[in-house]
Amino acid sequence: MDEVDVWWWWETAVGCTQLITALPARRMGQITTTRVKMDQRTFQLLQTADDLDHYEYPPGFDWNVAFERVEALRPILERVVGHSLVVDKNVQDASFFTDLSWEAPSREDPRYIHTIVAVRFSSFGDLFTVWNHCSSDIRLSEVIVQQIVATVEGNGFIYISIDELGKPYTGTNQAFIGRSWWYRFFDYL
Numbered sequence: 001m002d003e004v005d006v007w008w009w010w011e012t013a014v015g016c017t018q019l020i021t022a023l024p025a026r027r028m029g030q031i032t033t034t035r036v037k038m039d040q041r042t043f044q045l046l047q048t049a050d051d052l053d054h055y056e057y058p059p060g061f062d063w064n065v066a067f068e069r070v071e072a073l074r075p076i077l078e079r080v081v082g083h084s085l086v087v088d089k090n091v092q093d094a095s096f097f098t099d100l101s102w103e104a105p106s107r108e109d110p111r112y113i114h115t116i117v118a119v120r121f122s123s124f125g126d127l128f129t130v131w132n133h134c135s136s137d138i139r140l141s142e143v144i145v146q147q148i149v150a151t152v153e154g155n156g157f158i159y160i161s162i163d164e165l166g167k168p169y170t171g172t173n174q175a176f177i178g179r180s181w182w183y184r185f186f187d188y189l
Contacts, residue, residue, distance in 0.1 A: 049125025
């Protein structure tokens with residue numbers, strides 16, 4: 001696997017590992033830099049999808065077509081995971097346009113919602129990722145997650161792993177410097 005070097009700014013004075021911009025970190029405490037390796041193919045995909053001027057979606061992004069593609073995937077992925085999935089049609093002010101997810105209330109605290117699995121679709125470059133936010137006893141197996149990835153890729157989308165997305169943004173849009181690739185393509189802004 002070819003890798004490229006990127007630089008990651010960390011703020012360390014408050015005892016946590018949080019990616020932040022260099023200027024606020026100087027005010028808050030010590031800055032350290034760490035070299036982080038990124039897969040070359042992933043780096044090129046992210047660079048290609050990046051946009052110098054647009055934050056939420058690129059020019060020409062067709063919301064209707066994008067949702068139609070996700071809706072067409074829903075029954076296929078429901079068979080893969082063995083459960084119904086929900087398309088989030090209420091995403092706003094974000095660099096992604098929807099999640100296709102399986103969510104369930106916590107047995108311990110019904111106010112808490114587990115995300116058993118979610119496929120998040122970026123508004124840029126047909127990128128997608130798979131994430132979850134739940135306890136390990138209800139998490140899907142890695143085999144099923146890989147089937148999800150293969151199915152979505154087989155429908156023309158490009159998978160980017162969460163691990164790579166957690167690395168620092170090194171693109172050309174100055175508004176995202178000091179943030180992660182996740183924030184650039186898969187988060188609320």
